[in-house]
Amino acid sequence: MAKSSADDMELKRQCEAAIDASGGGKQKVVLCIRTVKSRAVWGKPTKLARHMAKPRVLAISTKSKGQRTKAFLRVLKYSHGGVLEPAKIYKLKHLSKVEVMQSDPSGCTFMLGFDNLRLQSVAPPQWTMRNKDDRNRIIMCVLNLCKEVLGSIPKVVGMDIVEMALWAKENTVVNKLNQEVTRDGPVVLPSTVTENESEGTVERDLVSQAEQEDMEALLGTYLMGVGEAEAFSERMKRELLALESANVHAILETESVVDEVIRGLEAATILMEDMDEWLAIFNVKLRHMREDIESIEYRNNKLEFQSENNKALIQELDKLLEHLQIPHEYEEALTVGSFDENNMSKNIEACEWLTSAIRDLELPNLDPSYAKLRAVREKRAEFILLRCTFVRRASEFLTQYFPTLIDYMINDQSNFSQKGQLKRPDHSELRYKCRVYARLLQQIKSLDKNCMGPLRMSYCQSLNQLLRKEASCFSNELRASVKVARNNGVPLEGPFTGQTGSYADSKPISEAYAKIINVFVPLLIDESSFFSHLMCFESSPESSSVDAQTTSSGHTAAISFAILWPFTGNANNAIEMAMLNDCLNNMLKGVEDDFFAIIDWASNIDIWCCITMYGITDRYLAGHKAENAAFVHVLLGELESRIHSFFSVFVDDSCFQVEKYDRNARTFGVLAYIPRFAQLATRLEEYVHGSSRDLIDQAYTKIVSIMFVTLEKIAQVEPKYADIMLLENYAAFQNGLYDLANSIPTLAKFYHQASEAYEQACLRHINMVIYIHFEKLFQFARKTEELLIGKMPPEEIPIQMGMSKGELRKVLKSTISGLDKTQSAMYKKLQKNLTVEELIPSLWDKCKKEFLDKYASFVKMVQKIYPTETVPSEIDMQKILASLEM
Known part of the structure; x- marks a missing residue:
């Protein structure tokens, strides 16, 4: 059998070093063995490499x-350098199950289940050993360590304990822990003992050595044969009879x-009987007394x-009387007190006392039995009458x-703008005096909220007069303080002197519009917010989202502020x-009229101010996207629509x-509106100043589109000179907008459109001139192409x-022999109807290039069909x- 990795001392030393380096402290490695970790199911191939x-280890x-010993199961893995490093650590005290996987036919795979794992839904890892001996060795070591250190062993599944015992007996090895006492305390070490030594160990666990010696001595004392036992029995019987x-004899002597x-x-019995009779008498008397005591206790x-x-x-009546009694000072304040x-x-x-008293006399704050009392009903009616009186x-x-x-503020003329003095509205004193009665308004609403309607409408109507007068005086003074000359813009037809003013001349008008916006829009926001808080509305502008809706009407109709804040809830x-x-x-009704008046006044003086006012409105609207008063967006949107109109x-x-030129058509020269549009665009850009370009870009798109359509219509009046007129006007359009097109995307788009139209007009005109003077040459080439196409x-x-x-x-021969005359005629043809002489050099260069391109195609055709003929090449x-160049 191959040597097990459990006997590899070098592996054991590496494990101890890895545990020590990980901060686990000085630990003793009992057993270490190599294995493989897998979560795959046997018989089913895995799809991912991470499941392999x-x-x-x-x-x-x-x-x-101290006197305690802790046991751990550590999992170590190999790093990229082949060095062992800790991966997992388990405490054996949490080991609840050891299961040998039945899905592994070899029986070398087992699983250790711990009861403290956080993710119980994730299957625990499976460990596969190289053979059953390694599996039995590590399992026996775990079980013995749990038995010795913890006093119990985990549940064993899929493995027979008897089979493990037989394996241990066959291998003459029992992995058991002997406690060795060292200087540092007990150390658990695996030992290899024989079967006899194991049996002796079990016996020593049951009976100590001293007890065993005493038992042997006692048994040795009574050790005798069968005959001696019978004699001993007879002797014991005789001794018993004697005793x-x-x-x-001793009893008879006493x-x-x-x-x-x-x-x-x-005698004691007689006394006991007498005492028993006395006790019965006393018991009867005590029973009667107990009944009397119980009766007295019941009555007590x-x-x-x-x-x-x-x-x-x-106590309840005192509390009720407290609710029913009205303190004199409160009654006086509620009935005849001053405000x-x-x-x-x-x-x-x-x-506050009255509100609390009425609430306490109503269900469920008051006991239902009290609610039917006549005094409570009458007092409640009295409180309600007192509430109505105070609210009224x-x-x-x-x-x-x-x-x-x-009205006092309206009558005081110093609060408004006057001639030569532009005054910003100041409502701080008004708000201060109104805040004095803010808590009173809250109490009125809590007592009777139906009374708030007339109060609110009275305040709104009065404040509306003040706001309208302030806006009117401010608007009139603004217009009176600005003195500028009237300017109607750059005309695109008729006489043009070039004296149309500049942005600096109309700047005061735009500043006047910006001033009324910056003054009155925040004022309207503040007044609306103050009103919602003062009049005790549950939802206010500060807690609502913006839902601005604008109209497209350009008339002076009143703006509807009815769509303000979307509500949520009941x-x-x-x-x-x-x-x-x-x-x-x-x-706020009618306040917008003065804003419209400023716009009308500014537009009549200088239409160019619409651009600046539109930019001011757009910037203010964009800067107040998070503003909590939606009517501001309604107002600004209406102003923007009016400026746009x-x-x-x-x-x-x-x-x-521009369209009038279609009626008075001119079939030659540059149309007047072409260069004037460049001046118009230059003037428009002076008023943009980084604001929104939507208005200007829309104007460019509309005007230029009409210009191009009108130009095409005028050119078609005389088709013979259409291309000449188109190329001259498109060239003039490009020359006038060259600088602006580099910085304005919208004009750049039209610049490129004009450039393409110019190139197409040039190409058509040049081709016409070429075909007129080289008619025979290109007619021959065209017939040849037709035959090839056939x-x-x-x-x-x-x-x-x-x-x-x-x-x-x-x-x-005819083409080359008269080439000098033909070239002169072509040049004169190009020069004949052009009114812009600056275009002639570029047109002549385009004409020569186009002729050479067409001639090159002719030469290729001749070489293909007439290979034996000598034709001057394109270079020739x-x-x-070039030799005939004039």
């Missing part, structure tokens, strides 16, 4: 701590003593119970107080939301000016009519043209 067998170690006779004892017992208990009930009843600022704390305290007085006071306070929240939306709609009118007017063999083409070699020579033709 992995080499491991199982090491059983012990650690002594019995001696006992009887007869007088016995008589005296009997007489004493008789009823009296005590009644007394306790009376005390509890008095001055100094008395508000007393009023609030009285309201407080509502009348606040209904008059809020309008009076706001129907009560829905009612609160509806009321809040209605109140805010009344509070004004600018759209300007764009539509510009498009109309799948005629190249060698048959020269024999066709008009396609002979002689005809080819005539065509070449290029040299000829």
Whole structure:
């Protein structure tokens, strides 16, 4: 049999070193053996490499701590360098099951189950040994170690203990732990003992050596033969008879003593009988007395119970009387008290007491039996009447107080913008005076929330007048403080002087619009938030999400602020939301008119300001995406739509000016709106300044599309000169927008579109000029191509009519002989109808290049069909043209 890895001392030393290096302390390795770890099911091939067998080393170690010894099962694996390193550690005290896997036909695979594993749903690893001897050796070592150290062994499944014992006997090895006492304490070591030594060990466990010697000495004393036993029995019988006779004689000698004892017992019996009679008499008397005591205790208990009930009843009545009595100071405050600022704390305290008193007299706070009492019903009615009286007085006071306070601010002209003095609205004093009554409003709502409606509407209507007057004065002063000249933009038709102003001239107008936005939009947000808190709405702008909806109308109709905050929850929240939306709609109604007035004023003075105002609105809207007042988005969206509508009118007017050229068609030269659009685009870009480009890009797209469509229509009026007009105008468009197209994607798109249209127009015009002056040459080439397309063999083409070699020579001679005149005629043809002389050099270069390309195709065709003919090559033709260069 091959040597087991359990006897490898070098492996044992490596295991001890790995355990020590991992921080496990100094431990003694009892047994270490090589094995493989696998989770695969026998007979079923695994699909993943991670389920394949992995080499491991199982090491059983012990650690002594005082008089206790701990046992561990360590799993070690090989690192990339072949060095053992700890992978897992198990405590043998948690070992609950040792199972030999029946799925392994060899019987070398077993599983160790521990009861403290966290993931019980994951199957524990299986260990496969090289042979059954290694398996039996490690299992016997684990079982013996559990028996010696823990005092119990785990459950064994799939393995016969008797078979293990026979194996141990056959191998004359029993893996048992002997306790050796050393300086550091007991150390568990495996030993190899014989069968006789094992039996002796078991006997020593049952009987100690001293007890065994005493038993042997005792048995040796009574060791005798059969005859001696019979003699010993006879002797014992004789001794027993002698002892019995001696006992009887002793009893007879004490007869007088016995008589005296009997007489004493008789006297004691008589006394006991007399005592029994007396005890019976006393028992009857005590029974009667006990019955009397029980009767007295019963009556006393009823009296005590009644007394306790009376005390509890008095306490309940005292508590009830406390609820039914109204303190004099509270009654005075609720009925005739003043609502001055100094008395508000007393009023609030009285309201809180009244709310608590009414709540305490209602179910389920009050016992149902008390609710039927006449005094309770009358007192509850009195409290309710007192509540109605106080709510009515407080509502009348606040209904008059809020309008009076706001009217005072309206009548004070110093609160508004005046001529030469632009004043920002300040509502801090108004809010301070309103906050004095915030807790009073909360109490009014808790007492009777139906009274809040008129209060809220009164406050909103009064504040609406203040906001509208502030916005109107601010808007009027803004417009009066800005003095600029009127500017209607860059016309795309008609006379153009070039004096259309600049961005610096119209900057004050844009600043005026930005100022009213930056002043009044935060003011409206603050006022709405303050109103929702002051008037005790359950949902406020601070706790709601934005649900802005804008309209596309450009008229001055009032904005509806009814769609504000989406509610979540029950129907009560829905009612609160509806009321809040209605109140805010009344509070902010009409404020938007002054914003519209600024936009109308700015658009009439300088239509270019629409771009700047649109950018200001868009930036403010983007910067307030998280703003909690949705009506701000409604207002800004409406302003943005109005600005867009004004600018759209300007764009539509510009498009109309371009379309007018279709009626007054000019069939030559550059159209006037082409260079003027470049000036228009330059002016538009001055007003963008990094803001949203949507408005400008839409304008570019619409105007340029109309320009290109109109240009195509005008060019088709005279088809003979259509290409000339197209290439001149597209070239002018590119020249005017070259710088802007490098930085503006929208214009770059149209720039490339114009460039493609220019190239196509140039190609058509050049081809027309070439075919006019080299008609015979390219007609001959076209006939040849048609024959080739008709799948005629190249060698048959020269024999066709008009396609002979002689005809080819005539065509070449006529082409080359008059080439100088033809070239001059082509140049004059290109120059004849062009109004932009700067385009002639580039067109002439394109014309020569196109002719050489076509001539090169002609030469290839001739070489294919007329291989014996000598034709000037493309390079020769290029040299000829160069020699004739003018």
